Amino acid sequence: MTSPLQQKIKIAGPSVVTANRLGDGAVVYRTARHQWTTDIADAAVVSNATAATELLTPAKADGINAVDVYVAPVKLEDDRILPGNLREQIRMRGPTIELPYSYGA
Amino acid sequence: MYLYDEFDRTLLTERVSEFRGQVARRLSGELTEDEFKSLRLMNGVYLQLHAYMLRIAIPYGTLSAVQMRRLAHVARKYDRGYGHFTTRQNIQFNWIKLAQLPDAMADLADAGLHGMQTSGNCVRNITTDQWAGVAPDEIEDPRVWAELIRQHVTLHPEFSFLPRKFKIAVGASDHDRAALRIHDLALRMHKNGAGEAGFEVMVGGGLGRTPFIAKTIKQFLPVRDVLTYIEAVLRLYNQYGRRDNIYKARIKILVHDKGGEQFGKEVDAEWQNIKDGSLALDKDVIADIATRFQYPDYEKLLDNPPELKAAQADARFATWHANSVSRHKQSGYAIVTLSLKPIGKPTGDCTADQMDKIADIADRYSYSEIRVGHEQNLVLPQVAQRDLPEVFKALDAIGVATPNVNQISDIIACPGLDYCSLANARAIPVAQEISKRFAEPNLAKSLNRLHVNISGCINACGHHHVGHIGILGVEKNGEEFYQISIGGKADENAQLGTLLGPAVPYDDVVDAVEDLAEAYLALRERPDELFIDTFKRVGVEPFKERVYATR
Ligand code: SF4
Numbered sequence: 001m002t003s004p005l006q007q008k009i010k011i012a013g014p015s016v017v018t019a020n021r022l023g024d025g026a027v028v029y030r031t032a033r034h035q036w037t038t039d040i041a042d043a044a045v046v047s048n049a050t051a052a053t054e055l056l057t058p059a060k061a062d063g064i065n066a067v068d069v070y071v072a073p074v075k076l077e078d079d080r081i082l083p084g085n086l087r088e089q090i091r092m093r094g095p096t097i098e099l100p101y102s103y104g105a
Numbered sequence: 106m107y108l109y110d111e112f113d114r115t116l117l118t119e120r121v122s123e124f125r126g127q128v129a130r131r132l133s134g135e136l137t138e139d140e141f142k143s144l145r146l147m148n149g150v151y152l153q154l155h156a157y158m159l160r161i162a163i164p165y166g167t168l169s170a171v172q173m174r175r176l177a178h179v180a181r182k183y184d185r186g187y188g189h190f191t192t193r194q195n196i197q198f199n200w201i202k203l204a205q206l207p208d209a210m211a212d213l214a215d216a217g218l219h220g221m222q223t224s225g226n227c228v229r230n231i232t233t234d235q236w237a238g239v240a241p242d243e244i245e246d247p248r249v250w251a252e253l254i255r256q257h258v259t260l261h262p263e264f265s266f267l268p269r270k271f272k273i274a275v276g277a278s279d280h281d282r283a284a285l286r287i288h289d290l291a292l293r294m295h296k297n298g299a300g301e302a303g304f305e306v307m308v309g310g311g312l313g314r315t316p317f318i319a320k321t322i323k324q325f326l327p328v329r330d331v332l333t334y335i336e337a338v339l340r341l342y343n344q345y346g347r348r349d350n351i352y353k354a355r356i357k358i359l360v361h362d363k364g365g366e367q368f369g370k371e372v373d374a375e376w377q378n379i380k381d382g383s384l385a386l387d388k389d390v391i392a393d394i395a396t397r398f399q400y401p402d403y404e405k406l407l408d409n410p411p412e413l414k415a416a417q418a419d420a421r422f423a424t425w426h427a428n429s430v431s432r433h434k435q436s437g438y439a440i441v442t443l444s445l446k447p448i449g450k451p452t453g454d455c456t457a458d459q460m461d462k463i464a465d466i467a468d469r470y471s472y473s474e475i476r477v478g479h480e481q482n483l484v485l486p487q488v489a490q491r492d493l494p495e496v497f498k499a500l501d502a503i504g505v506a507t508p509n510v511n512q513i514s515d516i517i518a519c520p521g522l523d524y525c526s527l528a529n530a531r532a533i534p535v536a537q538e539i540s541k542r543f544a545e546p547n548l549a550k551s552l553n554r555l556h557v558n559i560s561g562c563i564n565a566c567g568h569h570h571v572g573h574i575g576i577l578g579v580e581k582n583g584e585e586f587y588q589i590s591i592g593g594k595a596d597e598n599a600q601l602g603t604l605l606g607p608a609v610p611y612d613d614v615v616d617a618v619e620d621l622a623e624a625y626l627a628l629r630e631r632p633d634e635l636f637i638d639t640f641k642r643v644g645v646e647p648f649k650e651r652v653y654a655t656r
Contacts, residue, residue, distance in 0.1 A: 023132070024202040025156035064134040068152060068526075085583050086531075087522060091154050095523035097533050100187040100454045 009049045009056070014074050016043040016081065017055045018091070019066035027091045028066055030059045036066055040081050040092055045074060110397075116260075117214035120221065124148050125207035132204060147227075148210065149220020153524050156200045160223040161213060162230040163477050165237060165251040165275075166194035170464040170473040175216035177460035183209040188460070190445060190453045192517055192568055193272070194232045194477045195223055199524055221259065226267045228258040228339075232274045234282045235478035238400065239486045241434045244294045244302050247277040249395045250331060253386070256394075257332050264339055268346030269354040271339070272311070279597070284479055286310045286319045286599035287571060289356045290338060292331070303327050308338060308368065309360025310599075312565035317357040318599050320365030322372060328391065330376075332384040337376035341368070401472040401487055406437020408490065416494035424546065425497055428508035439490050441471075443483040443505040444515065448544045451533045452518045453481030455505075462503045470496050479568075480517055482510065513555045513622065514540035517568055521561025521578060522585075528561035530578025530585035530611070535559055538615045543622070552622055555636045558593070571595035573637050574621055575602040576614065585611040591621065591648055592640040603645045606653050617652050624651035 017030035021038075028036040029043035034055075037043065046052045052071050060069045073084025083089040090096060124144070131141040145151075149160040161176070168176075176196060180188050183205050184198040191197060201209060213219060222230050231251040238246040254273060258264050264271070276283045277294035285291035289311060292304040304326045310319025326334055338356075347353040360368045417423045431440040443463065445453050455463075467475045467485055470492045476484035483505070488496055500506040509515050516539060519525065521532030536559055543549045558572025562579075569575035571593040579586050586608035593602030609617050628647055629639045640648070 020152055020155075022138075023204055025152055027155055063138050067138045086585065087154070087528075090522055094155060095533075096531060097451055097523055097537065099185060100451065100456045 009052050009071060011047065011049050011052050011071070012073065013084070014045050014047050014076050014081075015052055015071050015084075016040065016045055016074050017052070017059050017069060018043075018072045018088070019059065019069040022063075022065055022067055030055055030069075034058055036062075040074070040083070043074075043081055045076065045081060046071075113217065114214075117217065117219050120148070120219065121207060121211045121214050124210060128203060128207050143225070146224040147221065148206075149223035150201075150203075150206060151224065152526065153199065153520075154522075154526050155524075157203055157206070158524070159198045159201045159206065159209065159220060160191070161196050161198075161218050161220050162223050163194050163196060163218075164230060164255055165233040165248045166235050166477040166479075167237075167248060168475040168477065169216075170467040170475065172216045172218055173460050173464040173467065173475055175213060175218060177457040177464070179209050179212055180457040180460065182212070186458075187454050187456045189451075189520065190455060190477050190481050190483070192479045192481060192519070192566060193223075193230060194235070194479055195230060196477070197520075199520075222255075224270075225265075226269050226271075227265050228254075228261075228267075228271045228273060231255050232272070232283055232288075232479060234276050234278060235476040235484045236282060236431070236440055236486065237277070237476075238398065239433050239435070239438075239440055240278050240282075241432050242278045242280055243434065244277045244296065246395075246398060247275040247283075247292075247294060248398060249391065250277075250292060250294070250304075250328075251275045252397070253331065253391070253394050254335060257335075257384075263343065267339070267343060268348045269351070269356075271342070271356065273335075281595075281597040281599075282478070284568070284571065284595035284599070285597075287312055287316075287568070287595055288319060290335065291319055292326075295325075297325050301327070304331065306334060306338075308372075309357040309365065311355055311357040312568060312570045313355070314352055314563050315355075315358065315361075316565070316570045316601050317361055318601065319357075320360060320368075322365055322369030329386045330380060332386060333379050333382065334372070334376055336379060336384060337372045340375055341372055403435045403438065404489065406435075406489060406491070408436050410437065410491040412491040413493055416497075419494075421501075422494060422497050425501075425506050425508040426493065428512070429506065429510045430493060433487075437490055439488050439493060441485040441488050441493070441496060441500075442478070442510045443485065443500060444507040444510055445482050445505065446509055446515050446540065447504050447507050448509075448514060449537050449541045452516050452536050455483070459503050459505060462499070463505070466496065466499045470499075480515065482515070508546065509540075509549060511554045511556070512549045513543045513552050513557060513618075514549060516540060516557045516559060517572065518559040519561050519567035521559070521567075525561060527564060528578065529563075529580040530561050530587065532559040532561040532567055532576075532578060535576060535578075535587065535611070535614050539618050542615050542619060551632075552625065553633065553635050555622075555625075556594075557618065568595060569593075570601045571599060572602060573640070574618060576618075579608055581608065587611070587614045589614075589617055589621075589652070591645060592637065594637055605645065605649050609652075609656065613656065617656075620652045621648055624648050 590602030
C-alpha cells in the first residue's frame, strides 16, 4: 500500500492537486491561480506530469495553508470535475455511512 | 476507580500548555509541518481523510462517569457529537479543528484524560481485561500492574524513540479477554506450585503485514521483577530492532528471527545486570499503587434476587440478560456489557447524548464506573443484580442494549476508508450489512459465539487475523475487494486465521459470510459446537467449497 503522499508523479489521466487545510483538515484543491478552494469545480485540472509538477511544487511550498499535498485523479463528465476514485470521492463527500450525529457538519 | 495524584495533574496541565504553544507556532508558520507532525502525534493528533482525529487514551479501559461526561462534552463542543471506541480501549474524535485542539485537550485534562502514548514509537496505552477487578476467575486486579508499568514508561526518554510502537497488555484471569497473545509484550498472571502469584511473559505478538502469535519467554516471573524484566526486553529491542526497515521494525520480527528461546536467553542475560537494581519492586510500591484503585463498599447481597426472577417473565429482558450480563466476583452483583453494535449502525460509535446517559446510569447503578473493551463495547462493572431490570430499561432507551454480545453482529471493525487515510477499502458499511443480514435474533443466536473482525487495510486495526471470520479490505484496480479468512481467535488459545481463497468484491462479502454461516450450521456435530470448533474439526476445505462453489 503506497500512500498517495509518497507517489512519484505519474499521470494516467486528468488530475488535480489536493491537500488538507491546515486549520481544520478540510479537503482542498489547488486552483489555476495558485489558491486553495474547497470546491472541486474550481480546481485546476492537469493532464501531464510537467503541468502537474508546476501546480504541485508551489502548492507543496505553501505549508501554512495546506498539508499533505498530492496529485489525485479526477474524471471529467459533461464539463464537471468528479473525484477519480473511491478514496477521493470519500474525501470530497465525507463518509459513505450515515453519521451518528450530523450537526455541526 | 483509579485516583489521580498531583503529579498526574501537573504533568497534564504542563503538556496542554506546551501543545498550545506548538499549535500557535504551527498556525503562524513558525513551525513547518515536518517539525510539527511528530509533536502533534505525541499528543494523539492524526490527520485523516477529511479532518484531524484526536485519539484519547483510556488507560486499561477504565473510565469514571465524570470522564465519560467530559468525553461527551468534547464530542459536542469540538466535534460532531459522537466518538468512536477502538480496539485498543481508546476513543477517537474524527472532526476536531487544529486551532481548537488545545482547548479540547485542556477540557480533557481537567478529567485526567489525554492523548499521550496513543501514537508514535513509544510504549502505547496499556490495555487489560475490561472485567479487571470484578471477574470471578481473576487472581488479582491486573490494572495495578498496568498502572505500575504506565507510570514507569510514560515519557521515559529511553522508550520514547523505540524502533516502532510497542503495545503491552496485562491479564490475570484464566480466560483471556485482553487478546494478550497479539501484543508486543503481554503479562498473564498465574500462580506457581507454591501458590505465589507471578507472570507468564509473552513477546513478539502482533498483527499487521506480518502477523505472529506471541511466544512465551518466561513461564513464571515473580511480581517484584516486572519492571526490570520489561526494561530488559525493551533494551534488547532498542538495540537490535530493525530501525532500517519500517516493515521489519516491530519486536515480533526480532523475536521471530532470533527464535523465542534465544530471544528469551538474551533477555535473561540482560536482565541479570539490572534485576536487583532500583527498579526491583518492593511491596510498599505495589501496595501504594494498589490503594489507588478504589473498590465499592459492596452490600451483602444474594444471587438471583426476587426482582431479577420477576423480570425474567419479560422475554426481551430475559434475552438481554442471557446475552449481556455476566457473573461478578461478588455475590448479588453482575457485570453488564453495553453493545455498541446496534444492527445496521457503525460499530463502536457512541453519541454525546449516549455518553451522558451512560454516565448517569453508571452513577446510579455501577458506582460511577465504566469500562471499555477491545471488542469496542462498554461495560458497567458493578451492577447489583436487583437493579438489572431498571438498568436494562435505561440502556434500552438509549440503544445500547442490543442482545448481540459475542454474536455474529458484534463485529469488530476499524474506521476503514470512510475515515482513515491509510485504508484500501471500507470496513464500517461491510459490518453494517452483515449485522443487517443476521438481524433476526434467533438466527444470530443459533450461530452461537461467532466473532467477525474487519480491517480496511493490512495494518489490521480491526484484528481480522484473529476473527473467527476475518475480513481484510484490499484494493484491486481501484475497486474494493475483501480477503476472507476463518479460524482465527484471540483468546488464551490464540491463533491466526486461514485464508479461504481469492478475495471477493464488495457486493459479495455479505453473501460469502452467509455461506460460511450456512456451512457451519450444516457441518457442526451438535447445536452447541461453536463455529471455531467446527473449523478445528473439519478444517478450511468444506467452508472453502461452500463459498467458492458459485463464485
Ligand atoms: S486497519 Fe488500516 S484502514 Fe483500518 S484503521 Fe487501521 S490503518 Fe486505517
